[in-house]
Amino acid sequence: MSPSTMAAAKKKPDTPKGAAKSDPALNMELLHSMLLQRRFEERTAEAYALGKIGGFCHLYIGQEAVSTGSLSLLRPDDYVITTYRDHGQALARGMTPRAVMAELFGRQDGCSKGKGGSMHMFDRNLNFLGGHGIVGGHVPVAAGVGFAIKYRGGDQVIICFMGESVVNTGAFHEALNMAGLWKLPCVFIIENNRYGMGTALERASAIHDIYERGAAYNMRRAQCDGQDVFAVREAVGEAIELARKEQAPTLLEVRTYRFMGHSMSDAVSGTYRTKAELEEYMKRDPIVLLRTRMQENGELTDEQLAKMDEDIKAQVQDAWDFADASPELPAEALYEDVYADTHT
Amino acid sequence: MPVITYRDALGDAIREEMRRDDRVFLMGEEVAVYNGAYKVSKGFLQEFGEMRVVDTPITELGFAGVGVGAAMVGLRPVIEFMTWNFALLAIDQVVNAAAKMLYMSGGQFNMPMVFRGPNGAALQLAAQHSQAWESWLAHIPGLKVVAPGTPYDAKGLLKSAIRDDNPVCVLEGEMLYNTKGEVPEGDYTIPLGKADLKREGDHCTIVTHGKMVLVAMQAADQLAKDGIRVDVVDLRTVRPIDVDAIVTSVKKTNRAVVLEEGWELCGVGAQVVDYVQRECFDLLDAPVVRVHQADVPMPYTKSLEKAAKPDLPKTIAAVRKVMYLD
Numbered sequence: 159m160s161p162s163t164m165a166a167a168k169k170k171p172d173t174p175k176g177a178a179k180s181d182p183a184l185n186m187e188l189l190h191s192m193l194l195q196r197r198f199e200e201r202t203a204e205a206y207a208l209g210k211i212g213g214f215c216h217l218y219i220g221q222e223a224v225s226t227g228s229l230s231l232l233r234p235d236d237y238v239i240t241t242y243r244d245h246g247q248a249l250a251r252g253m254t255p256r257a258v259m260a261e262l263f264g265r266q267d268g269c270s271k272g273k274g275g276s277m278h279m280f281d282r283n284l285n286f287l288g289g290h291g292i293v294g295g296h297v298p299v300a301a302g303v304g305f306a307i308k309y310r311g312g313d314q315v316i317i318c319f320m321g322e323s324v325v326n327t328g329a330f331h332e333a334l335n336m337a338g339l340w341k342l343p344c345v346f347i348i349e350n351n352r353y354g355m356g357t358a359l360e361r362a363s364a365i366h367d368i369y370e371r372g373a374a375y376n377m378r379r380a381q382c383d384g385q386d387v388f389a390v391r392e393a394v395g396e397a398i399e400l401a402r403k404e405q406a407p408t409l410l411e412v413r414t415y416r417f418m419g420h421s422m423s424d425a426v427s428g429t430y431r432t433k434a435e436l437e438e439y440m441k442r443d444p445i446v447l448l449r450t451r452m453q454e455n456g457e458l459t460d461e462q463l464a465k466m467d468e469d470i471k472a473q474v475q476d477a478w479d480f481a482d483a484s485p486e487l488p489a490e491a492l493y494e495d496v497y498a499d500t501h502t
Numbered sequence: 503m504p505v506i507t508y509r510d511a512l513g514d515a516i517r518e519e520m521r522r523d524d525r526v527f528l529m530g531e532e533v534a535v536y537n538g539a540y541k542v543s544k545g546f547l548q549e550f551g552e553m554r555v556v557d558t559p560i561t562e563l564g565f566a567g568v569g570v571g572a573a574m575v576g577l578r579p580v581i582e583f584m585t586w587n588f589a590l591l592a593i594d595q596v597v598n599a600a601a602k603m604l605y606m607s608g609g610q611f612n613m614p615m616v617f618r619g620p621n622g623a624a625l626q627l628a629a630q631h632s633q634a635w636e637s638w639l640a641h642i643p644g645l646k647v648v649a650p651g652t653p654y655d656a657k658g659l660l661k662s663a664i665r666d667d668n669p670v671c672v673l674e675g676e677m678l679y680n681t682k683g684e685v686p687e688g689d690y691t692i693p694l695g696k697a698d699l700k701r702e703g704d705h706c707t708i709v710t711h712g713k714m715v716l717v718a719m720q721a722a723d724q725l726a727k728d729g730i731r732v733d734v735v736d737l738r739t740v741r742p743i744d745v746d747a748i749v750t751s752v753k754k755t756n757r758a759v760v761l762e763e764g765w766e767l768c769g770v771g772a773q774v775v776d777y778v779q780r781e782c783f784d785l786l787d788a789p790v791v792r793v794h795q796a797d798v799p800m801p802y803t804k805s806l807e808k809a810a811k812p813d814l815p816k817t818i819a820a821v822r823k824v825m826y827l828d
């Protein structure tokens with residue numbers, strides 16, 4: 159579905175938009191992408207518990223409509239950059255479950271040869287410019303990619319994902335100011351999942367409609383429902399169009415929620431949020447919303463769904479087996495890739 | 503050979519590289535309309551236009567990151583810091599982004615970029631504007647760090663830095679911009695990581711880099727009057743360090759003084775001494791002596807500032823000490 163038909167779609171609270179002109183084939187793709195991320199992350203949690211994955215590991219469960227909605231609109235030559243919560247986006251951009259799982263396992267067939275791990279997924283062929291671990295640090299980098307696009311006179315865009323805590327960093331302000339000042343083709347997407355670790359947005363930001371911060375940079379700004387993949391597509395579609403046609407940035411706040419803990423070491427609820435709150439938000443599971451809409455539209459039978467789920471589970475199992483079988487880099491690789499050989 | 507200033511040598515290097523490769527651009531505060539805070543980029547805006555000579559807001563973290571992003575997708579940014587003191591605001595991009603990108607991406611994203619600007623103390627600029635940062639930067643794997651002491655080295659090293667496919671920090675001397683030296687016209691490069699024997703002697707080695715090269719040369723001149731012949735090893739690059747050049751010299755002289763602008767603790771000189779003790783332990787005729795800034799923030803007070811800085815008398819005294827002359 160094109161962004162313009164998206165814009166025409168009617169708004170209905172609490173159910174996905176786009177019912178008027180539904181594209182069953184596209185919906186099937188979106189559902190597949192989201193369900194793949196969900197099943198993948200479930201197995202990631204399991205592998206972590208078994209000690210196959212180490213270090214910091216941040217799951218994407220609950221936020222799949224954001225990655226899928228956004229990245230389903232990009233061209234192959236566009237760019238993506240994100241934070242350490244990057245497994246879902248890597249998959250939604252088209253990295254294979256094998257490459258992502260092998261990276262999580264720290265093996266040489268991982269997308270970063272196992273040297274990056276959970277927080278540092280990179281893929282040059284997909285213009286996937288990484289998961290980055292310093293909160294806010296990648297936002298100026300996104301502006302730099304936007305600058306490079308403009309420098310070369312291209313019509314690509316970059317999507318930069320970030321958590322809502324990022325809006326309080328200096329890097330965010332510096333980057334958005336330059337993007338607004340120089341009119342760079344950047345789509346800044348805040349995945350507002352309400353908490354930065356255990357700190358609620360209201361306890362960290364002086365304003366709570368954080369997309370309004372775009373006003374300070376003379377930047378188009380918008381807010382949308384992040385549990386509804388069609389709402390994400392509509393909002394991101396408009397932002398991409400603006401970036402591509404007019405080389406102007408957008409600050410988009412996508413309201414979502416993470417269903418798991420911040421990382422693997424904290425309780426899902428109990429300290430900074432109640433179980434009741436979590437359960438309330440889980441009623442708006444983005445996958446359930448899409449699936450229900452498709453079923454109501456007669457686009458998806460129970461058999462089709464079961465088959466899709468089964469195939470995905472098998473694919474994730476295959477990724478696990480592949481990662482498990484992949485070796486770690488040999489010892490001599492310790493000193494490789496610190497410096498590039500210079501050919502110019 | 504034409505004699506030009508260090509400032510013009512740097513400017514020529516960037517201009518020639520920008521003519522040679524349209525992926526190279528210059529970005530920083532006051533680089534375009536104002537012709538550069540230290541006039542290194544005089545006339546650039548007229549020649550290259552505002553897309554390639556980019557004035558930024560005062561936003562070091564931001565524009566260093568813009569450089570990282572541009573380098574990630576194939577441009578070759580030259581990022582100017584008005585001075586390296588202000589680069590501290592951008593150090594996350596230098597250390598956590600530029601220096602790490604190739605490694606953490608498993609070799610996929612190299613960083614062909616330069617961070618450059620004046621480094622070290624000038625005159626009476628006080629504590630926040632009088633600091634030498636090379637030991638901080640040299641600590642970081644993934645970075646290369648050069649500190650040219652002469653116009654010739656400035657041009658050749660900066661050209662190599664721009665052509666290098668790694669992030670290179672170029673530490674210029676605020677007090678060196680007006681110094682003059684012979685610089686050939688046109689293209690030449692100096693390999694990164696190679697020291698230069700600036701003076702030959704067999705009594706004592708002075709290992710140094712950057713602005714202190716001039717002090718070392720003056721010391722060598724002065725000491726020669728007393729019949730003391732000094733080898734001056736100019737490291738030129740402090741990461742990677744040319745260990746061979748240090749060792750070769752010390753094996754010849756059996757004595758060494760290490761001269762640097764920065765502070766003592768964890769300084770570049772400490773690393774040089776480590777190489778010397780590892781490689782020349784049995785050959786040393788005296789403990790190595792270091793000359794560096796006093797272990798204090800730089801005072802504004804004229805006499806105290808002089809007392810804090812490494813200088814000619816301190817260097818001469820150090821050489822005489824390792825020669826057991828005093």
Ligand SMILES: Cc1ncc(C[n+]2csc(CCOP(=O)(O)OP(=O)(O)O)c2C)c(N)n1
Nearest residue numbers: 243291292293321322323324351353354355
């Ligand atoms: C500069 C910096 N400070 C602190 C941290 C530790 N840290 C990692 S994630 C995080 C919370 C970020 O929350 P948010 O931006 O909302 O993203 P989310 O984790 O919800 O996706 C913190 C404090 C960090 N990585 N970087």
